[in-house]
Amino acid sequence: MNRFTLICAALVFLLAGSVSAQDVLFRNATVLTITDGDLENTDVLVSGGIITEIGSNIRAPRGITEVDATGKYLMPGIIDAHSHIALTSVNEGSSPVTAEVSMEDVVNPYHLGIYRALAGGVTTSHTMHGSANVIGGQNETIKHRFGTKDPDDVRFEGAPRTIKFALGENPTRVHGNRGSGGTGAIVPATRMGVEQVLRGSFENGKRYMEAWDAYTAEAATNPRAVPPAYNNRLEVMADILRGDVLVHCHSYRADEILMLTRVFNDYEVRKITFQHANEAFKVAPELAAYGAYASVFADWWSYKFEVYYSTSYNAAILMRNGVVTSINSDSGELNRHLYHEAAKSQRYGGLNDAEALSMITINPAIQLGIQDRVGSIEIGKDGDLTLFDGHPLSVYAIPAMTFVDGIKYFDRFEDADDMRLQISPSAEIGTFEGQITGRDHIHDETEVLDFFELFGEDILTTIDSQ
Amino acid sequence: MTVFYSLVLAFMMLIPQSQQQDQKARQGTYAITNARIETVSDGTIENGTVVIEGDRIIAVGINVAIPEGAQLIDGSGMHVYPGMIDSGTSLGLVEVGSVAETNDTNEVGEVTPHMDALTAVNPNAVAIPVTRVSGITTVITEPGGGLLPGTAAAINLFGYTAEQMHAGDVRMLVLQFPRKGGFGNFRRFRGGGAARDPEAEYKKAMDKLNEIWDRASLYQKIAAAYAADPSGKTMPVYAPEMDAITPVLTGDRKLMVKVDGEKDILAAINWVQERKLTNVVFSGVSEGWRVADKLAEAGIACLVGPMLATPTRGSDRYDRAYANIGLMADAGVTVAIRSGETENVRNLAFNAGFAAAYGMGKEAALKAVTLGPAQIFGIDADYGSIEVGKKANLFLSDGDPFETSTNILALFIDGFNVPIESRHLDLYQEFLNRDEGRLQPVEVLPADH
Numbered sequence: 001m002n003r004f005t006l007i008c009a010a011l012v013f014l015l016a017g018s019v020s021a022q023d024v025l026f027r028n029a030t031v032l033t034i035t036d037g038d039l040e041n042t043d044v045l046v047s048g049g050i051i052t053e054i055g056s057n058i059r060a061p062r063g064i065t066e067v068d069a070t071g072k073y074l075m076p077g078i079i080d081a082h083s084h085i086a087l088t089s090v091n092e093g094s095s096p097v098t099a100e101v102s103m104e105d106v107v108n109p110y111h112l113g114i115y116r117a118l119a120g121g122v123t124t125s126h127t128m129h130g131s132a133n134v135i136g137g138q139n140e141t142i143k144h145r146f147g148t149k150d151p152d153d154v155r156f157e158g159a160p161r162t163i164k165f166a167l168g169e170n171p172t173r174v175h176g177n178r179g180s181g182g183t184g185a186i187v188p189a190t191r192m193g194v195e196q197v198l199r200g201s202f203e204n205g206k207r208y209m210e211a212w213d214a215y216t217a218e219a220a221t222n223p224r225a226v227p228p229a230y231n232n233r234l235e236v237m238a239d240i241l242r243g244d245v246l247v248h249c250h251s252y253r254a255d256e257i258l259m260l261t262r263v264f265n266d267y268e269v270r271k272i273t274f275q276h277a278n279e280a281f282k283v284a285p286e287l288a289a290y291g292a293y294a295s296v297f298a299d300w301w302s303y304k305f306e307v308y309y310s311t312s313y314n315a316a317i318l319m320r321n322g323v324v325t326s327i328n329s330d331s332g333e334l335n336r337h338l339y340h341e342a343a344k345s346q347r348y349g350g351l352n353d354a355e356a357l358s359m360i361t362i363n364p365a366i367q368l369g370i371q372d373r374v375g376s377i378e379i380g381k382d383g384d385l386t387l388f389d390g391h392p393l394s395v396y397a398i399p400a401m402t403f404v405d406g407i408k409y410f411d412r413f414e415d416a417d418d419m420r421l422q423i424s425p426s427a428e429i430g431t432f433e434g435q436i437t438g439r440d441h442i443h444d445e446t447e448v449l450d451f452f453e454l455f456g457e458d459i460l461t462t463i464d465s466q
Numbered sequence: 467m468t469v470f471y472s473l474v475l476a477f478m479m480l481i482p483q484s485q486q487q488d489q490k491a492r493q494g495t496y497a498i499t500n501a502r503i504e505t506v507s508d509g510t511i512e513n514g515t516v517v518i519e520g521d522r523i524i525a526v527g528i529n530v531a532i533p534e535g536a537q538l539i540d541g542s543g544m545h546v547y548p549g550m551i552d553s554g555t556s557l558g559l560v561e562v563g564s565v566a567e568t569n570d571t572n573e574v575g576e577v578t579p580h581m582d583a584l585t586a587v588n589p590n591a592v593a594i595p596v597t598r599v600s601g602i603t604t605v606i607t608e609p610g611g612g613l614l615p616g617t618a619a620a621i622n623l624f625g626y627t628a629e630q631m632h633a634g635d636v637r638m639l640v641l642q643f644p645r646k647g648g649f650g651n652f653r654r655f656r657g658g659g660a661a662r663d664p665e666a667e668y669k670k671a672m673d674k675l676n677e678i679w680d681r682a683s684l685y686q687k688i689a690a691a692y693a694a695d696p697s698g699k700t701m702p703v704y705a706p707e708m709d710a711i712t713p714v715l716t717g718d719r720k721l722m723v724k725v726d727g728e729k730d731i732l733a734a735i736n737w738v739q740e741r742k743l744t745n746v747v748f749s750g751v752s753e754g755w756r757v758a759d760k761l762a763e764a765g766i767a768c769l770v771g772p773m774l775a776t777p778t779r780g781s782d783r784y785d786r787a788y789a790n791i792g793l794m795a796d797a798g799v800t801v802a803i804r805s806g807e808t809e810n811v812r813n814l815a816f817n818a819g820f821a822a823a824y825g826m827g828k829e830a831a832l833k834a835v836t837l838g839p840a841q842i843f844g845i846d847a848d849y850g851s852i853e854v855g856k857k858a859n860l861f862l863s864d865g866d867p868f869e870t871s872t873n874i875l876a877l878f879i880d881g882f883n884v885p886i887e888s889r890h891l892d893l894y895q896e897f898l899n900r901d902e903g904r905l906q907p908v909e910v911l912p913a914d915h
Binding site for chain 2: 112285302305316320347393396423431
């Protein structure tokens with residue numbers, strides 16, 4: 001190629017309006033916007049990773065990738081508000097309060113679970129600390145930019161900080177040595193103890209915050225002002241009190257859900273999502289009144305005693321009582337068909353399509369504080385989109401393509417079978433690894449451990465904590 | 467009032483007043499009219515009638531005489547399906563998963579073939595009504611744990627005793643076929659101690675299986691000889707483990723081989739052939755697609771699932787577990803679907819739906835949860851389709867039962883019109899509008915703190 005041809009090629013490229021890798025145009029889709037109804041035969045244009053146009057017969061920027069979505073359904077990328085994928089460890093189970101630790105430090109972008117989630121239409125996961133501690137670690141909200149080697153690349157930049165709390169059987173078993181499998185008999189061994197651990201942490205956090213606020217004020221005029229002792233755990237408690245960290249609390253029973261609401265009311269903490277919350281349906285009016293959110297399973301129950309009095313109608317009762325509700329996975333298997341989990345609210349409680357879909361899109365976005373960026377198809381939102389070859393609430397629906405920031409990360413027909421990014425010598429193709437199934441929830445999330453990754457194999461499994 | 471309750475209430479209007487009051491399941495004479503009948507064995511009948519008398523279907527078709535005194539159920543706009551059969555569960559054996567005291571699946575010891583699942587089935591397990599209101603009327607319930615953990619049984623999901631529930635006298639001896647390679651019981655890693663040697667462990671397990679089988683064969687010969695003519699012979703020692711294996715050796719009882727990995731499936735095929743066992747079924751078979759032609763050639767039926775699972779290998783396509791059973795069926799393997807579940811056996815229909823979507827097709831998937839398993843278990847004279855003379859195990863729905871939004875509106879098991887009731891529905895009814903009966907509102911929050 002001579003110089004002239006090169007210059008011409010460069011000119012053509014520039015004149016074309018510099019189509020980027022983050023540009024894509026969907027043609028003739030049924031667009032499930034979530035916030036603005038369903039639009040038939042509609043085009044959606046993503047430019048620079050942002051949705052810039054929704055309409056019919058959109059003029060295609062020259063050179064843009066067009067996706068013929070005729071007969072297909074385009075919906076916002078699904079958001080999983082409770083996940084443990086892409087982590088190399090999950091529980092800092094050494095103390096009932098470990099607010100200072102963060103999943104940010106253990107994100108594993110190689111994790112195949114990210115790809116498998118994409119293949120189920122999921123573009124964002126809230127990948128969380130476990131439930132061993134009353135106040136566990138801070139979580140990480142990630143975007144499924146599969147293929148990168150840099151953990152920072154999968155972070156959902158600008159997403160609010162969140163933290164994991166846990167009530168009930170798990171923290172009392174692990175710390176109070178109730179039942180078996182605990183690490184030592186310390187408070188809490190009961191739900192009463194859980195409340196006092198929380199109250200103690202919030203009171204200390206409040207005093208710490210006030211001491212620092214007083215110091216900061218004094219330091220403005222007095223250069224000899226003495227700062228309080230720094231405490232990284234109380235720093236996080238203070239940030240929760242300031243409203244800078246959203247609380248996501250593992251909980252099951254109605255009484256413990258109300259307990260935390262009372263504690264939060266006393267400390268004026270407003271941003272709370274109850275995770276799992278199998279008995280939230282019993283106190284739905286109270287949750288609605290407080291403005292608390294719920295993120296629940298579609299049908300998991302009976303795997304432990306505190307979920308024995310559950311109902312698969314939980315999500316429907318909560319939605320009907322005005323609680324912002326999402327359906328989550330807490331599983332490297334379930335997260336591949338959250339659209340199906342959301343659809344179960346139609347069998348169990350007769351929610352309509354818009355309500356059902358909101359529970360895996362805009363509602364989890366609200367719970368994670370990212371609703372201005374994702375969770376619906378609106379101009380100005382991120383180009384995180386999933387194309388289904390049938391209505392996503394049908395059991396026969398198959399996700400066909402998934403996009404994050406306008407970039408295609410999953411294609412049912414073009415992707416290779418083997419999508420691993422990291423292949424260790426001990427994980428040859430011939431290695432049978434076993435499966436994650438619906439049975440894995442028996443073990444809850446107390447001791448979720450990415451076991452095989454420690455051995456170079458890629459499977460998230462769950463170790464019995466008993 | 468939700469759509470579902472409108473439907474159920476509208477439906478109950480059709481059922482005589484006397485039964486609405488006590489909601490007690492009763493046998494009798496019932497005629498379901500004007501329904502779309504999915505017979506499974508003989509296509510679909512539009513605007514058809516099904517007549518039930520006692521525990522049996524006595525008439526099916528368009529021009530069917532309705533017996534005098536029959537209780538009429540207008541099935542207009544409804545679909546009638548044979549009750550679904552789940553080919554692998556622990557239903558009835560477990561009440562609360564993590565509470566060991568309520569968990570009766572695993573006996574102590576590796577070789578406990580004389581443990582009988584039917585003994586420990588709790589007819590009042592809360593999960594049983596939760597399951598049947600989704601249209602599942604029969605399940606295989608299995609013990610688990612060791613090499614030969616016990617005997618699985620088929621149960622109908624209505625009844626007050628094991629005898630009332632036992633379906634078609636089906637019992638199968640469970641064999642957890644030894645696993646080759648590094649996979650196995652994760653928990654062993656955790657206990658620390660000596661490093662594992664997977665090869666040695668596998669050889670040990672196979673040696674043990676072969677030794678037990680040799681002993682069982684010898685025992686069977688001695689016991690048979692003694693039974694034929696005890697004179698001058700010593701009575702064989704009491705060996706319930708051996709007694710439990712005997713009917714498998716004679717071919718009178720089916721051996722259910724639980725096996726998943728490719729190498730293990732091939733080893734299991736060889737093993738049953740070497741042992742000249744013909745009444746055999748494989749269960750699990752998550753890598754069946756890899757050796758489907760071998761399974762078809764061996765003529766071994768497979769109880770496959772769950773579909774709702776991750777691939778068995780990191781290198782496998784993401785949807786292999788969904789597609790596995792379809793690929794096996796295409797290769798000519800006789801298949802049925804198992805959920806592998808306990809409290810969520812109700813997801814059987816959704817496992818079937820995913821199998822259907824990912825290659826199997828709806829018709830084959832429906833057969834794999836109805837007539838298919840009935841044939842495999844040898845109970846197809848009584849179960850698996852809507853046919854005259856068969857057990858009245860069937861349900862009415864407002865659509866395709868695999869489709870997530872479909873409602874199951876009525877249910878018959880053994881001819882009993884089992885009410886659509888479960889704890890999940892009870893809690894829904896109680897809590898949907900929790901405070902509507904309260905005259906004086908109570909402040910919502912906070913309590914006195």
